[in-house]
Amino acid sequence: xxxxxxxxxxxxxxxxxxxxxxxxxxxxxxxxxxxxxxxxxxxxxxxxxxxxxxxxxxxx
Numbered sequence: 001x002x003x004x005x006x007x008x009x010x011x012x013x014x015x016x017x018x019x020x021x022x023x024x025x026x027x028x029x030x031x032x033x034x035x036x037x038x039x040x041x042x043x044x045x046x047x048x049x050x051x052x053x054x055x056x057x058x059x060x
Contacts, residue, residue: 011049012057015041021056024049 009026020036028049032042041053 010059011051011055012059013041013051013053014056015039016053023059024051026058 010023011026012021012023014021015034015037017039018034018037020034022035022041024032024042026049027047028042028044030044031040033039034041034053042049042051044050
């Protein structure tokens with residue numbers, strides 16, 4: 001499980017289960033699931049997101 005600090009940016013991630021790539025906000029306010037398989041890929045921690053998948057790119 002990876003924990004990355006992102007500051008108000010969008011992040012491109014890859015689901016560890018189905019390899020789907022999707023873009024999420026860096027500071028999520030609710031649990032984010034993969035759009036294809038439904039696996040939990042990110043969850044809020046009160047500030048930083050706990051991202052549970054591979055971060056491919058931080059978008060400006």
